[in-house]
Amino acid sequence: EDQVTQSPEALRLQEGESSSLNCSYTVSGLRGLFWYRQDPGKGPEFLFTLYSAGEEKEKERLKATLTKKESFLHITAPKPEDSATYLCAVRGTGNQFYFGTGTSLTVIP
Amino acid sequence: EPEVTQTPSHQVTQMGQEVILRCVPISNHLYFYWYRQILGQKVEFLVSFYNNEISEKSEIFDDQFSVERPDGSNFTLKIRSTKLEDSAMYFCASSDRTGADGYTFGSGTRLTVV
Numbered sequence: 001e002d003q004v005t006q007s008p009e010a011l012r013l014q015e016g017e018s019s020s021l022n023c024s025y026t027v028s029g030l031r032g033l034f035w036y037r038q039d040p041g042k043g044p045e046f047l048f049t050l051y052s053a054g055e056e057k058e059k060e061r062l063k064a065t066l067t068k069k070e071s072f073l074h075i076t077a078p079k080p081e082d083s084a085t086y087l088c089a090v091r092g093t094g095n096q097f098y099f100g101t102g103t104s105l106t107v108i109p
Numbered sequence: 110e111p112e113v114t115q116t117p118s119h120q121v122t123q124m125g126q127e128v129i130l131r132c133v134p135i136s137n138h139l140y141f142y143w144y145r146q147i148l149g150q151k152v153e154f155l156v157s158f159y160n161n162e163i164s165e166k167s168e169i170f171d172d173q174f175s176v177e178r179p180d181g182s183n184f185t186l187k188i189r190s191t192k193l194e195d196s197a198m199y200f201c202a203s204s205d206r207t208g209a210d211g212y213t214f215g216s217g218t219r220l221t222v223v
Binding site for chain 1: 152164165
């Protein structure tokens with residue numbers, strides 16, 4: 001069964017304190033690993049798609065990497081506006097996404 | 110930037126009543142989806158829709174649920190005879206043919222069944 005596990009569940013960082021979020025997955029025929037940001041009461045907002053091991057994507061203070069079993073979302077020098085829940089999702093042989101439970105990030109000024 | 114629009118933002122309904130949740134996907138997208146998120150839980154897939162028919166559905170999407178694209182712009186989710194456990198955020202999403210940029214999600218409809 002396709003599964004996605006994210007850790008940690010919650011993370012508190014001081015502004016400027018870099019860290020990484022983890023997403024481990026098992027999926028038949030990976031057709032993309034997706035990172036989303038979700039603010040309270042809002043829908044997920046697309047960040048990155050990764051397709052193959054070794055691939056990396058960057059956007060501002062965020063960098064996503066992918067191995068055969070997991071993905072990391074690295075946050076460099078975070079700011080309070082980076083506070084949100086970060087969701088990882090995988091797409092297997094079908095079109096549906098399997099989401100993890102997310103990591104709730106709080107960045108303290 | 111194009112967006113997916115959902116209405117209403119919040120709906121309260123009595124148990125046993127029917128509700129229709131509405132979505133306007135991005136105009137040039139071809140694939141449409143409904144997901145739900147029960148408070149504090151994962152975002153869960155309900156159904157995908159392509160070329161005017163359901164292409165995939167989850168175990169959650171039973172006979173109580175139906176989807177429709179009544180015209181060229183709207184995409185609806187109908188829940189017949191709502192139950193308390195149907196209370197959740199319902200997200201509509203759409204994607205282009207490749208889905209390479211993920212799916213664009215709407216802001217959701219919070220459904221509360223009382």
